[in-house]
Amino acid sequence: MPDKILETTLEVLKEDAEGILADWIEQADEDGAKRIDLFSEKEERDQAASLLRSFRLGVRDASKDGEFDLQDEHWADLRGILSEITHERVERGVLPGEMAALILALKTPLFERLTEKLESDPERLIEEVLLLSKAIDAFAIYSNEVFIAEREQVIERQRDEMMELSTPVVELWDKVLTLPLIGTLDSLRAQEVMESLLQAIVERQAEVVIVDITGVKTVDTQVAQHLLRTAAAVRLMGARCIISGISPKIAQTMVELGVDVGEVRTRSSLRSALMDALTSVGVAIRPINDDKRNAK
Amino acid sequence: MVFDEADRIATIELEQDRDVVRARSRVADAMKECGSSELMQTRFVTAVSEVVRNALTHAGGGTLAIYAMPNKRQVGIECRDCGKGIEDIDAAMADGFTTRRGSMGRGLGGAKRLSKTFAIDSSPGKGTTVRMIGACSLR
């Protein structure tokens, strides 16, 4: 029995490939899965045609074992094409739902033809429709997975690009620098951060450096160590280092880790660190009096 | 500690630094979903960061599985590697013990204190498995 499991489907696919293709595209259009703004008629058609072709090859080979596992060898071709098309579609901005709708739209033309062919054998009809439905669903799920993986890649790429932005060392006042850290501080970046900071200390003849970690979400022992090493290096250069922006939850967590900041000055906010830094270079911020304000 | 009854919600292969970031944000998401406070999130995410980093730095990589616990107010993780293993677990758990020059040696002890439940299993030459559960709220 298993050897003729999708027999009729295969027959239909062979006999009327062109008709199925046309009906499929039409159905996809009705289901709102067509993006004429992103793809030309011809591109849309070519993609659908190659999907249909490898689907037929898959059905031909897979009908031998009767199980639908898209990871099987028989579907290698289809998986390849699907990945390719999905990739293309992500790049152009198709939504995941639209991709799934396109694939699911293939059910209609195939079911219609099966119904005609198997009019006299309702049992077989049900059997084939069920199996075919399973196969097409698997196919839609797979494309969704590819879609998600593709998106993740795009996000990761962007993340990498962001990480590569050099960490800016900002001069707040004569001899006062700040380094606002954002995101994560892995070993590689910690090294870069330290280098650019030490360089800036020399160039600007800084006396105080504020390393602000308001934008750092997690401080584990490795990150803490990078911070403390940076502070130690700053001290060796003859400048003072203040670590600011340690939130209460990070402070608590650091205590549990048993991280000892030792001599390093810490401040909860950049604001108080700035006051502190300015005082030590002999500068104060104070409100200007009303006379001066009115005179302006 | 077993996660038989728990729902595995993610698996992350740990191969490079960036995977630590992924692991942390996935665990943070899982905790947010069970209504975790920010403090509890920071605590457990930091604990996970420690064991995941250990798998990378001391064992050359591993796999992290994240579980939603049946009572839904807890998140579990299993970090497994096939590295060199730990000779003396008690020593390794002690604060300040490290086999890596310049490292703090406070990761394992810290992870234990930052999680609700902590279990470590290791055999020299075979690998190490750390299982932890983080609570989403104090209580």
Ligand SMILES: Nc1ncnc2c1ncn2[C@@H]1O[C@H](COP(=O)(O)OP(=O)(O)O)[C@@H](O)[C@H]1O
């Ligand atoms: N997954 C692991 N595989 C092998 N050894 C480990 C692993 N995790 C921890 N260790 C050992 O336990 C020691 C203590 O770990 P930890 O407390 O995290 O401190 P650190 O990572 O700073 O050395 C490590 O130096 C290492 O020898």
Ligand SMILES: [Mg+2]
């Ligand atoms: Mg460690």
